[in-house]
Amino acid sequence: MSGGFSGGFSGGFSGGFSGGFSGGFSGGFSQQGGVGPVALATSRAGIVGPFEGPTLNPPLHPFANPDNLALWAEGPRLTACLQELMEGLTITADGESREGEMAFADLNASRIRRHKLLTLKGPTKNQLKHQLQLVAAYADLRSDRAAEIIDQLAPPLMFWAQITGMLEHRHKKTAQIVELALALAVQVEMRFKSMFAVVRPVEFSPQIQPIIPTPGHGSWPSGHATEAFVAATVLEALLDEARGRKHDGRESHVQLQRLAARIAINRTVAGVHYPIDSAVGRLIGTSLGDYFLARAKGGYTHPRSFDSDKFVSADGTPKDFDLHDPMDKGAYGLSRSKVEMPKAANLGWLWSEAVKEWK
Structure with a gap:
């Protein structure tokens, strides 16, 4: 999806994700009946x-009031929210350890401190060659999965x-929340793709x-996996908050996670990703989902890590991506420490509006 998601993002929010779903929520007045400027000008002159x-x-x-977002078009609204999400996030490379890091600092705090959220160690060339056996084997599923892969x-x-059960006419703000989460994922994943510069299987x-077509950027991490798992994390939390006593989010967890994994694996079936790309994408997407929720509501998140050196099978065969792998063992790391997050006012407004759509 990083080809599709990032293409939609760079093509402009207003014509991107939600627009693709509905044909454009705001296509009414701007294209109403084909009325053009000449007709409007002559009408005005006559009356x-x-x-x-x-x-x-x-x-x-009112000044600096997030309720003002209700007056804005979708594109500017999401741009303001995305900028708010990105403020304080930094992505850096450690040349000595060859690790990439993402950290957060509250730029409005009296004392600014940098808190590490993600630490990633990329795969070696030999590991990628080993993984290629799995990529070749997954090609057997292409006839069955081709329609999904294209869509x-x-x-x-x-x-x-x-x-x-998301519906076009009822869940417009929910679609914007998902679009915003995907845009955050694209910003982060592309920095790591550029940093690690992992070649594609072909x-x-x-x-x-x-x-x-093989995308024109690095293979690791998988953008599709990152974006699919951030969407799964955010949608589950949204449903749980809107229908807390019914636990609709929790009841949807298995299906949302399975879908995210299937989307990720489909990219390996297509021949453009290694399984290890999906594994780290799962970790980054989950981490970004936690960060997104903490900023939307105020709260905390836990630092996570991925060490490719530990993405190995006990019997020496290439390790496949497995949704059942625990997120705190093996290649995956999860810290017990908490990083407190300030609530992002604009994002908080949009989140509240999306929650209302499900009540």
């Missing part, structure tokens, strides 16, 4: 009369809607022959 100065009394909106090139909102063997 306006002499200018009488300001005769109306529009309300004056998941773009943000697969309909797949999530199939599980959650560069190791002419027999891989991907069934979709």
Whole structure:
């Protein structure tokens, strides 16, 4: 999805994810009946009369109030929320250890401190060659999965809607929340892709022959996996908050996680990712989902890590991506320490509006 998600993101929020789902929530006035500027100009000339100065009394909106977002179009609203999410996040490379890190600092605090949220150690060339056996084996599923693979090139909102019951006319703010989570994922994953610069499977063997165009960026981490797991994490939390006593989010957990894993594995089936790309994408997506929720509501998150050196099978065979692998053992690391997060006012407003849609 990083080809589709990031393409939708860079193409502009207003024409991106939610627009793809509904054909554009705000396509009404701007294209109403094909009315153009000439018709509007002649209409005004025929009725306006002499200018009488300001005769109306529009309300004056409060300063720095997140409720003002209700007045904005989707694109500017999401841009403001994304900037808020990115403030304080830094991604750095340690040349000596060859590790990448993501950290957060509250820039409005009286004492600014940098808190590590993610630590990643990438795969070796030999490990990628070993993983190539799995990529070749997954090609046997291409006939069965081809339709999914193609439809998941773009943000697969309909797949999530199939599980959650998300509806175009009722859940517009929910779609914006998901779009925003995907945009955050794209920002972070692309930095790590650039940092680790892992070559794609097709560069190791002419027999891989991907069934979709190989994306023009690094393989590790998988953008599709990162984005699918951040969406799964956020949607589960949203449903749980909106229907807390019914635990709809918790009841949807298994299906949301299975879908995220299937989306990730489909990229290996297509021939453009190694299983280890999906494994680290699962970790990053889950971590970003936790960060997103902490900023939306105020709270804390736990630092996580992924060590590719530990992504190995006991019998020496190439290790496959497995949704059942615990997120605190093996290659996956989870710290017990808590990183407190300040609530992001704009994001908090959008989150509250999305929650209302499910009540």
